[in-house]
Amino acid sequence: MVKKIGFLLLISGFLAAAYSTALDTESVNWMMYAVAAFAAITGVFIIKRHERGTAKSATVLSANRAELSDSLEKIVGNLEDMKGAGDAIATDSLRDEIDARLRDDLRRFADARETLIHLFGLQVYANLMSSFAAGERYINRVWSASADGYDAEARTYLGKAASQFRDAQAQLQAAAA
Structure with a gap:
């Protein structure tokens, strides 16, 4: 009202x-x-x-905290699965895998990201979002390399994206501890 x-x-x-x-x-x-x-x-x-x-309500903070943790866990898990699959996933279908496996979790994290400021402060938010944004850029690069048929570049940046998201996940876990 x-x-x-x-x-x-x-x-x-x-x-x-x-x-x-x-x-x-x-x-x-x-x-x-x-x-x-x-x-x-x-x-x-x-x-x-x-x-x-x-x-800042307790209900929203609690729900978003779970969203942040769950979405990062799924992003890291899916990236590790895609990286571990190696050549089983063709380069030209890698972008479809990214769309199918990562899009929803990336959106969920982005929608809940403001909660980081309320829960952990601005510095944690800045550090965590820096890693998240770098990982997101690497995913975009993998997607583009996949669309253009550059297998080596797509595989390289898939690993870099996984590393950035693992770092973001570690920062979130450290802040929550």
């Missing part, structure tokens, strides 16, 4: 501000514009405050 009030203030403030500038082509009713802008800004603050409170 609070969030709806915030959105109502934001939308009505923007509309009223736009209306106040369109009333007269020669002059602007600055008082009406200021009141409308104040309503819109108040709406933004209400929305942000509500979202911040929701993000």
Whole structure:
């Protein structure tokens, strides 16, 4: 309900501000514009405050903590399986394997990542996300190399991606301990 009030203030403030500038082509009713802008800004603050409170709730933090751990575990496991399969997975089908095995878990982790800040602080978040982002870039490189038929490059960067995600997983486990 609070969030709806915030959105109502934001939308009505923007509309009223736009209306106040369109009333007269020669002059602007600055008082009406200021009141409308104040309503819109108040709406933004209400929305942000509500979202911040929701993000810090014990239920959300607990659920997202499990999502972070579970998704990283699955990413590392799937990368190790793909790396261990070696030539059993053809280079041109490696990108399909990445899409099938990793996409959902990468998205789940990314959706829950803000919880890291609330649980462990900004420094842990920065360090962990640095490893995660590097691993994600390596996966993108594997995908591209697979699409272009560069077997050696795809296999090399598959190992590098697995290493980065293992590092992220170790950092998460160390922070949670």
